[in-house]
Amino acid sequence: AILRQLGRRRRCPPPAAFPTQNGKVAIVTGGAKGIGYQTAKHLARLGMHVIIAGDIESEGQEAVRKIKEETLTGKGHCKRAGLEFLYCDLASMKSIRQFVQQFRAKNCPLHVLVNNAGVMLVPERKTEDGFEEHFGLNYLGHFLLTNLLLDTLKQSGTHSHNARIVTVSSATHYVGKLHLNDLQSRCSYSPHGAYAQSKLALVLFTYRLQHLLTANGSHVTANVVDPGVVNTELYKHVFWVVKVAIWMTAWLFLKTPEEGASTSIYAAVSPEMEGAGGCYLYNEERTKSADIAYDEELQRRLWTESCKLVGISDESSRVP
Ligand SMILES: NC(=O)c1ccc[n+]([C@@H]2O[C@H](COP(=O)([O-])OP(=O)(O)OC[C@H]3O[C@@H](n4cnc5c(N)ncnc54)[C@H](O)[C@@H]3O)[C@@H](O)[C@H]2O)c1
Numbered sequence: 001a002i003l004r005q006l007g008r009r010r011r012c013p014p015p016a017a018f019p020t021q022n023g024k025v026a027i028v029t030g031g032a033k034g035i036g037y038q039t040a041k042h043l044a045r046l047g048m049h050v051i052i053a054g055d056i057e058s059e060g061q062e063a064v065r066k067i068k069e070e071t072l073t074g075k076g077h078c079k080r081a082g083l084e085f086l087y088c089d090l091a092s093m094k095s096i097r098q099f100v101q102q103f104r105a106k107n108c109p110l111h112v113l114v115n116n117a118g119v120m121l122v123p124e125r126k127t128e129d130g131f132e133e134h135f136g137l138n139y140l141g142h143f144l145l146t147n148l149l150l151d152t153l154k155q156s157g158t159h160s161h162n163a164r165i166v167t168v169s170s171a172t173h174y175v176g177k178l179h180l181n182d183l184q185s186r187c188s189y190s191p192h193g194a195y196a197q198s199k200l201a202l203v204l205f206t207y208r209l210q211h212l213l214t215a216n217g218s219h220v221t222a223n224v225v226d227p228g229v230v231n232t233e234l235y236k237h238v239f240w241v242v243k244v245a246i247w248m249t250a251w252l253f254l255k256t257p258e259e260g261a262s263t264s265i266y267a268a269v270s271p272e273m274e275g276a277g278g279c280y281l282y283n284e285e286r287t288k289s290a291d292i293a294y295d296e297e298l299q300r301r302l303w304t305e306s307c308k309l310v311g312i313s314d315e316s317s318r319v320p
Contacts, residue, residue, distance in 0.1 A: 030117025090141030176200030230260030
């Protein structure tokens, strides 16, 4: 799937002119770098108050400074970027809970949550809570964060302006396998397998979440996006030969982070996506995800297991 994407690499047109978002609030995880940075910047330009959630304070503060500078110097079309950094280590359930507490203390609404942060192909290691890092950070971290923020999202969405959850997956999910009996890859570890599993889990999670939101009549939608192959630091753990190949051919095959952010931004603010949930988006279009991701029984089982792992009650069990 990734090779196909490289072959079909297209220079994206400049991001569409979306309506201004004054008075709205967004959280972008991993918004200090790469695709997340560009997402945060664009949402701030549209007038949103953006909270960058990240695990490196210095990078977060620098991103805030840069975005403010760029949006204030007139390169963007918004005069004032409301922007702040809040510490959140997605590899720590405690840190995620503290982040949500801090956010709640602000007493502000939440209209857009972009679950963007991620790591790829890291050597075998565990999060603070003992989860395999790809699964624990990319998937379980966002699972917990979303669930803890759900009430605020529900209160912030309205019939005509649903709050939106945008989750960043990857084409790698097409080759992913979900090992329900070995989610932590203890029996056999492969960095590719673990990354692909975490990205497949995010797609299964989004579909189940949308099902639950619809069943509850909530004014919140959940969609999952694939940014394409984008030239970012995500590739820092790949084999050096691949790194050299990327360095030499990035201009031809890889998207820039700005281009990579376009589908997240589209899902977050485009009027066309108002009220639409449960979609897999690539290049700002709805497309099909892996067949296995539509397996409702698997979605349910993963949800139940995830609740147990992160220690929240599974209120979804009554919903078929
Ligand atoms: N770059 C690509 O080709 C590509 C392709 C498909 C999907 N993606 C996905 O896009 C998303 C963004 O990746 P990117 O390419 O911009 O990479 P990146 O490395 O530039 O950015 C990743 C972000 O996640 C943050 N992060 C990492 N560990 C964290 C933690 N413990 N707590 C909080 N934040 C943490 C980093 O600080 C960084 O801001 C990821 O989910 C990635 O899987 C990227």
